[in-house]
Amino acid sequence: MTKQPEDWLDDVPDNQDEEDEEIIxxxxxxxxxxxxxxxxxxxxxxxxxxxxxxxxxxxxxxxxxxxxxxxxxxxxxxxxxxxxxxxxxxxDVEPIRQALDKLKNRHNQQVSLFHKLEALRDRLVEKGDDAVPEVLNLYPDADRQQLRTMIRNAQKEKAANKPPKAYRQIFQYLRELAEG
Known part of the structure; x- marks a missing residue:
């Protein structure tokens, strides 16, 4: 008597099916x-x-x-x-991934802050003294007079097509205020 293809299942022990389920x-x-x-x-x-x-x-x-x-x-x-x-x-790479994500997120936050500070600087140079209260609301420690002087210098540089030294100084000042 030859076995039919379906008959091979009869030879498999019952616990074999359970073992197969456990293997992924x-x-x-x-x-x-x-x-x-x-x-x-x-x-x-x-x-x-x-x-x-x-x-x-x-x-x-x-x-x-x-x-x-x-x-x-x-x-x-x-x-x-x-x-x-x-x-x-x-x-276990999960702690390594978490530490990397934390580093990346910190970098992304810093980039976002820089973009906000650049936009604020641009508004200051564009609007002049009218934008100073916005900075004072965000950063109460800001020196109004120093800020106004840097704004005027940046506006003069822009009008005379000179290198933007005061423009960069405003950004540095805003950055110090944000980080301090």
Missing amino acids: WVSKSEIKRDAEELKRLGAEIIDLGKNSLDKIPLDEELRDAVELAQKIKKEARRRQLQLIGKMLRAR
């Missing part, structure tokens, strides 16, 4: 995507400066590999990046 199959493509994602994360870490790198939770071995990758170029750097990606696979 991961495709080769998904494994490759995960590896590429970790390499990208490694590349982001490598691109950080020393101060930013200190804020990322890296163990000593990984930190050494990153510092080495920062020093080397071309093909050796690519191979080192591969190694860092491989090292990241064996670690």
